[in-house]
Amino acid sequence: MTKDEHAQPGWKPATLLVRGGTQRSSFDETCEALFMTSGYVYRSAEEAERAFNGTDQRFVYSRFANPTVQMFEDRMALLEGAAFCKATASGMAAVFASMACFLKAGDRLVASRALFGSCQYVVGEILPTFGINSVFIDGTDPAAWRDALSQPTACVFLETPSNPMLDIIDVGEVAALAHAAGARLVVDNVFASPLLQKPFSMGADVVVYSATKHIDGQGRCLGGAVLANDQAWFEERLIPFLRHTGPALSPFNAWLLLKGLETLDLRMRRHTENALAIARHMEARGTCERLLYPGLASHSQHALAMQQMTAGGTIVTFDFPGDPPSAKAAAYAFLNALRIIDISNNLGDAKSLATHPATTTHQRLTDEERATLGIKPGTVRLSVGLEDAEDLIADIDQALDAAQALSLDAGFCYP
Numbered sequence: 001m002t003k004d005e006h007a008q009p010g011w012k013p014a015t016l017l018v019r020g021g022t023q024r025s026s027f028d029e030t031c032e033a034l035f036m037t038s039g040y041v042y043r044s045a046e047e048a049e050r051a052f053n054g055t056d057q058r059f060v061y062s063r064f065a066n067p068t069v070q071m072f073e074d075r076m077a078l079l080e081g082a083a084f085c086k087a088t089a090s091g092m093a094a095v096f097a098s099m100a101c102f103l104k105a106g107d108r109l110v111a112s113r114a115l116f117g118s119c120q121y122v123v124g125e126i127l128p129t130f131g132i133n134s135v136f137i138d139g140t141d142p143a144a145w146r147d148a149l150s151q152p153t154a155c156v157f158l159e160t161p162s163n164p165m166l167d168i169i170d171v172g173e174v175a176a177l178a179h180a181a182g183a184r185l186v187v188d189n190v191f192a193s194p195l196l197q198k199p200f201s202m203g204a205d206v207v208v209y210s211a212t213k214h215i216d217g218q219g220r221c222l223g224g225a226v227l228a229n230d231q232a233w234f235e236e237r238l239i240p241f242l243r244h245t246g247p248a249l250s251p252f253n254a255w256l257l258l259k260g261l262e263t264l265d266l267r268m269r270r271h272t273e274n275a276l277a278i279a280r281h282m283e284a285r286g287t288c289e290r291l292l293y294p295g296l297a298s299h300s301q302h303a304l305a306m307q308q309m310t311a312g313g314t315i316v317t318f319d320f321p322g323d324p325p326s327a328k329a330a331a332y333a334f335l336n337a338l339r340i341i342d343i344s345n346n347l348g349d350a351k352s353l354a355t356h357p358a359t360t361t362h363q364r365l366t367d368e369e370r371a372t373l374g375i376k377p378g379t380v381r382l383s384v385g386l387e388d389a390e391d392l393i394a395d396i397d398q399a400l401d402a403a404q405a406l407s408l409d410a411g412f413c414y415p
């Protein structure tokens, strides 16, 4: 394997996405090679010994490292501007590994409450069984962060924009408070993607991704990544943890993700243009009680969102009005009337996907917990895909008409 000789420091993201981290085998292939192998052979017993005692740096087992997976890791590190990256089998493996490598029994973990469902489960249910003191707070409230981080803390975990209500958290402010409390800050940057938001530049210590979302972006495979700059933590905590607990990314999935990265810049532009067009159209139409898109001036945290992100993202969230049963019925009427957009709990796909968080991704929570997060019976989350914006708007319009007709029948007046 030889490293791409052309890789230059200072390459812009679109170039790094296509070429960063590429290594070529002796066959000089154009496309990144897929090394679908679990193990590696040694020409002699002495060579095996040197590989294991660390004299030779080489591949020994794909739970530790694999050439295709390494190309994905190197490309991700270059894109994020991070010194180190390890790929994982899923986003949740990346989230759990990064938190686990900062925590031990008796430690305190502070997290924003508005998290992806499984992240909330890890923080709230799994880590406490290992003796971690997990504290959830409202991530949009600076006073809550100041209060929670006024005592020694080992790790802080947050997601911004959050799923599904698109809360924005001031990463720089939280990083400063976290470091003052002795904590390391882990940022789940899935909703923004590596292209729209740079958590390291705002003080994050670790950035995690579900590569399943925008990085694959075509609904094909699961994957994750942990990025960091602290060499000691990366080499002494994270690598041994991943090696021995085993959430290794399949070489095949790494290859799909490398292909996904090649088009990420193009796709994110189209996703965000479409999302903004849809948000503007829906806001002008005014059918929904609440329309959330960080790229709209009407978003209560628009200024902060635009300070931290280069665009509003790929997700639009909105509510149908009415008492709980009629709001839910209107949301269902909308979802069931969609002709192009699919009903799915996934996001960041080329295909536009709509979900009803209260009964799917957030059904595990109680009514009160959902209310605290702002998730209502009429809430719909739309992951905006790559289809033509006019076609999507027409689909949304006819589905909104269906929801509106139902609510008018029920005697509910729209604003």
Ligand SMILES: *Cc1c(COP(=O)(O)O)cnc(C)c1O
Pocket: 090, 091, 092, 093, 095, 116, 118, 119, 159, 163, 188, 190, 191, 209, 210, 211, 212, 213, 222, 223, 224
């Ligand atoms: C999907 C997602 C995850 C988990 O990733 P998987 O690849 O499904 O394991 C974590 N955080 C956020 C914000 C996500 O959207």
